[in-house]
Amino acid sequence: METFFQLLxxxxxxxxxxxxVAVGLTIVFGIxxxxxxxxxxxxxxxxxxxxLVYISQIPYPIAIVIAIGLMIITGLVVExxxxxxxxxxxxxxxILSTLGISIIMQNGAIVIWTPxxxxxxxxxxxxNVNIFGIVLVLQKLLxxxxxxxxxxxxxxxxxxxxxxxxxxxxxxNKEACRIIGIDVPRISAITFAMGAGLxxxxxxxxxxxxxxxxxxxILLVLKCFAAVIMGGFGNIKGTIYAAFILAIVxxxxxxxxxxxxxxxxxxxxxxxxxxxxxxxxxxxxVGI
Amino acid sequence: MRISRLLVLTAVGIFLLGIPYFGFSAYVMHIIIFSGVxxxxxxSYDIVVGYLGMLSLAHxxxxxxxxxTSVLLVMRLDVPYIxxxxxxxxxxxxxxxxxxxxxxxxxxxxxxxxxxAFTLIMRAVWINWVSLTNGPMGIPGxxxxxxxxxxLGSIHVETSTGYYYFVLILxxxxxxxxxxxxHSRVGRALLSIRENxxxxxxxxxxxxxxxxxxxxxxxxxxGLAGSFTAHYITFIGPEFTDFYYVTMLLIMVILxxxxxxxxxxxxxxxxxxxxEYLRITPEFRDVIYGFVLLxxxxxxxxxxxxxxxxxxxxxxxxxx
Numbered sequence: 001m002e003t004f005f006q007l008l009x010x011x012x013x014x015x016x017x018x019x020x021v022a023v024g025l026t027i028v029f030g031i032x033x034x035x036x037x038x039x040x041x042x043x044x045x046x047x048x049x050x051x052l053v054y055i056s057q058i059p060y061p062i063a064i065v066i067a068i069g070l071m072i073i074t075g076l077v078v079e080x081x082x083x084x085x086x087x088x089x090x091x092x093x094x095i096l097s098t099l100g101i102s103i104i105m106q107n108g109a110i111v112i113w114t115p116x117x118x119x120x121x122x123x124x125x126x127x128n129v130n131i132f133g134i135v136l137v138l139q140k141l142l143x144x145x146x147x148x149x150x151x152x153x154x155x156x157x158x159x160x161x162x163x164x165x166x167x168x169x170x171x172x173n174k175e176a177c178r179i180i181g182i183d184v185p186r187i188s189a190i191t192f193a194m195g196a197g198l199x200x201x202x203x204x205x206x207x208x209x210x211x212x213x214x215x216x217x218i219l220l221v222l223k224c225f226a227a228v229i230m231g232g233f234g235n236i237k238g239t240i241y242a243a244f245i246l247a248i249v250x251x252x253x254x255x256x257x258x259x260x261x262x263x264x265x266x267x268x269x270x271x272x273x274x275x276x277x278x279x280x281x282x283x284x285x286v287g288i
Numbered sequence: 289m290r291i292s293r294l295l296v297l298t299a300v301g302i303f304l305l306g307i308p309y310f311g312f313s314a315y316v317m318h319i320i321i322f323s324g325v326x327x328x329x330x331x332s333y334d335i336v337v338g339y340l341g342m343l344s345l346a347h348x349x350x351x352x353x354x355x356x357t358s359v360l361l362v363m364r365l366d367v368p369y370i371x372x373x374x375x376x377x378x379x380x381x382x383x384x385x386x387x388x389x390x391x392x393x394x395x396x397x398x399x400x401x402x403x404x405a406f407t408l409i410m411r412a413v414w415i416n417w418v419s420l421t422n423g424p425m426g427i428p429g430x431x432x433x434x435x436x437x438x439x440l441g442s443i444h445v446e447t448s449t450g451y452y453y454f455v456l457i458l459x460x461x462x463x464x465x466x467x468x469x470x471h472s473r474v475g476r477a478l479l480s481i482r483e484n485x486x487x488x489x490x491x492x493x494x495x496x497x498x499x500x501x502x503x504x505x506x507x508x509x510x511g512l513a514g515s516f517t518a519h520y521i522t523f524i525g526p527e528f529t530d531f532y533y534v535t536m537l538l539i540m541v542i543l544x545x546x547x548x549x550x551x552x553x554x555x556x557x558x559x560x561x562x563x564e565y566l567r568i569t570p571e572f573r574d575v576i577y578g579f580v581l582l583x584x585x586x587x588x589x590x591x592x593x594x595x596x597x598x599x600x601x602x603x604x605x606x607x608x
Contacts, residue, residue, distance in 0.1 A: 035397045085586050091396060092343050096538060097585045103535055104578035110571040222408065225401040233397065260416045267405035274402065275390045 005134050007251045013140035015247030016147030019240045020202040022224035022231070023154065024195035030171040030234030031191040034083055034094040040221025041105035042071045042196045046203030047212045048113060054120050060208070067204040068197050075196025079189050087188070102218070109214035117211035125208035139209050146205060150198075151240060158236075167191060171234065219263060223250075226270035230281050238282030245269075304456060308449040317448040319564050321520065324455035325513050326556040328462045329533075330540040331549065332509030335466065337538075338546035339475065340502040341482035342396060345534050346387060346403035347510050349410040350380040352529035354511025355518035356414070356421060359430050362519075369433040373515050380511025381504045388503045392496060407529060414526035426525025433519050451520055458516060462509055466549055469505070478502055532570075535577055543584045 021043055028036045046067040053063035082097040127138040158164035169177050170187045177184055203217075210216070227246050231238030246266045253265040273281060307320060329351065336344045358376035361367040367375070391402040414421050421427070433445040433454065445454050469475050477498045480488040485495050518524040536559060544555020563573055 029397070035400065082582060082586065092337075092341075093585050095343060095397070095400060096542065097582050099535070099538070100578045100580075100582035100585065102578075103581070104575050107571040107574040107578065111569075111575065222401075222405060226405065229394075229398045229401055233395065261412055264405075264409045264412050267409055270405065271390060271402065274394060274398070278390075278393050 002133055003255070005132075007255050008248060009134050009136050010140070011248030011251030012244065013136070013143050014251065015244035016143050017202045017206055018220070018224055018227055018247050019243035020147055020150065021199045021220060022227040022239045022243045023151075023236055024198035025221075025224055026228045026231065026234055026236055026239040027167070027191055028195040029228065030236075031167055032083065032087070032094075032188050033091070034087075034098070035225075036192075036195060037095060037098040037221070038078065038101040038105065039098075039195060039199050039224065040217030040219075041102050041109075042075065042199035042217070043203035043220060044109060044212075044214060044217030045074070045105060046071050046200035047207045047210075047216065048109065048118075049200075050204045050207040051118050051120050051212050054122070054207075060122050060124070063207075064201070064204040068200045071200025071203075072193045072197045075193040076189060078196070079192035083192065084185060084188070106214055106218060113214065115214055117213040119211055120208055122208040137209060139205075143205050143209075146201075150201065154236075163187070163190060223247075223263075223266040226266045230270055230273050232280035232282045235280070235282050238280060242281060308452050314448060317452065319561055321448065321451050321455050323557045323560040324452070324459050325517050325520070326536075326540065326560050327459050327553050328455075328509055328516075329513040330537055330544070330552050330556040331462050331466050332506045332513065333537045334541045334546055334552045335469070335502050335506040335509075337541055338548075338552070339470065339478045339482065340499060340506075342392075342499065342503070343400040344403045344503065344506070345400055345531075346384075346406045347506070347537060348529045348531065348533040349407045350384060350507040350510035351514035351517075351533065352410055352414060352526075353380045353383050353507075354514030355524045355528045356514075357511070358515035359427055359518050359524045360420070362431055363427070368436055369431075369519065370435045373433075373512060376515035377508040377511040380514070381508040384504045384507030385500060388500050392499045392503060404531075407531060407534070411526055411529040414529060421526070424526055426523055426527075428523050430518050430522045430524060432522065455516060455520075458512060462512075463549060463553075465505075465509075474498060474501060532574065535574065535581065539577055539581050539584070543580065543588075 021039060024042075025036055025039050028034055028039070049067040049070055050060075050063045053066050054060055058066075078098075078101055082101055083094055086093040086097060122139070124139045124142060125137055128135050129138050129141055131141075158167060166177070166182050166187050167190070169182055170184055174184055177187075223246055224243065227243040228239050230242035230246070231240070246269060249269055250262070250265050254262050257265075308317070312320065329347075333344075333347050336342055336347070354376040357379045358369070358372040361372040361375060362369055387403070387406050391399050391406075394402060415424050417423075435443045435445065437443065443450075445451055470479075477488070477493045480491070480493055481495045481498060489495055514528060518528070540555035540559050541552055542555075543559070544553070545551025566573060566576070568576075
């Protein structure tokens with residue numbers, strides 16, 4: 001029974017990361033109708049930035065802020081040059097352009113930092129906390145708490161603020177938004193930057209507990225895609241639930257079934273669910 | 289018009305048949321043969337991306353299925369290559385039907401992601417099913433094709449000339465097939481679905497059925513290309529199902545001009561030759577590929593073939 005809760009806790013910790021990155025994907029899809037294949041690369045780059053800032057003797061919390069800030073700026077640049085010119089044209093084009101960006105970033109990272117994995121050693125990753133017999137690294141506990149705070153904050157932002165309301169409006173009807181004077185390109189840019197920032201936050205948080213390497217982003221983002229599809233494209237809550245389900249299934253499957261096929265359980269779960277519910281577990285309401 | 293067209297076709301035919309006798313070095317012949325493989329591979333991809341209008345990322349998986357099928361049939365079960373080759377295509381086709389059945393019911397975006405997941409699953413299978421595929425080491429020493437023809441004896445394909453004619457036959461079959469398919473009932477149905485699915489369905493076109501057909505046919509030719517490659521380089525490994533192929537195919541198809549046969553052929557040949565002469569590390573090459581893809585999409589989404597068509601049609605309008 002103890003192992004059960006241990007695996008569950010681990011699943012929840014990784015589920016938090018999956019959910020962060022997947023929520024970024026889902027809001028970008030909900031508002032821009034773009035599948036962002038480069039989402040995982042923001043996560044990977046943020047982990048590298050955290051690593052580079054941390055080894056130059058700057059404290060970890062500041063490294064997190066720098067990583068998120070840089071990813072938001074990168075997101076704005078990508079949106080401006082690779083997404084905005086393609087809005088309103090064939091639906092494949094933004095997918096292909098973000099795929100191009102993903103390839104550039106991923107291989108660029110291999111060229112610059114070599115494929116060798118890097119690790120950073122931070123105190124929070126070495127302290128174990130014991131909660132009712134479940135032993136968890138402090139950093140993983142922090143990840144769960146940060147994610148929880150982030151999702152509550154995001155919910156409030158989307159429901160209460162003016163920008164959040166504009167985002168919801170854009171996800172429902174772009175034409176009507178233009179008529180009443182909502183600046184759709186600006187909302188799109190903010191959304192994309194938010195997506196990149198969420199991914200960057202995830203990357204900065206896992207940097208102390210995982211190996212940092214150039215393909216870490218692509219492996220993660222595929223599972224996040226699975227979560228987005230299962231949750232119903234553009235459905236934030238559904239995506240978060242699906243991300244946790246996937247991570248927990250994965251955690252148990254690795255322990256009880258097979259380590260070799262670790263990375264494909266998420267896809268198998270996704271394909272099985274799609275066979276029965278093609279619109280995802282939670283379907284999609286109109287808007288985000 | 290008709291006679292000039294016939295003359296051009298004859299000239300192209302003579303040129304293609306004569307290539308092995310032009311005195312190219314073995315290295316150039318190797319790239320030419322690979323151009324042929326990529327023409328088949330890219331045309332099969334274009335059936336799905338260009339004519340069907342769905343972004344499939346599963347093509348490297350079918351390439352791998354085709355390769356492993358014929359290699360295992362020939363090496364483990366002593367099946368003659370001439371039978372193993374079509375079986376490789378057919379197995380890829382069957383796998384495509386199995387994947388397409390759930391995937392083609394989804395939205396465009398979900399389809400792209402599910403097919404990508406399938407590619408990764410197949411790659412994991414090649415790596416981990418060691419008893420069948422020899423795992424990450426791959427299977428070296430794949431026998432070269434021997435084609436038995438009753439009464440005439442058997443042809444051993446060993447030299448680059450032999451491989452060249454073999455791949456030329458595959459290219460011609462693929463081109464003819466794609467050409468005939470586009471100008472058939474299936475092709476018209478596909479185009480109508482691509483342009484307006486709702487309208488096509490109202491007119492009685494079963495979109496799902498035709499999507500399955502196109503997806504499966506694309507997989508069939510990808511399987512043939514995979515089988516030929518394995519028996520040409522006499523090796524097969526998990527790298528046959530590398531995601532890198534998707535990038536490359538997309539560049540060939542989109543830069544060449546998706547939905548056009550000549551454009552895709554130009555794209556495939558150009559992007560087989562260019563990287564060979566760039567002589568850089570694979571990572572750096574991929575960075576350049578990423579930029580090429582990005583720039584093509586933002587600046588010239590209709591591709592070279594599309595541009596050629598545009599210029600030709602403009603001239604035709606002016607002439608008339």
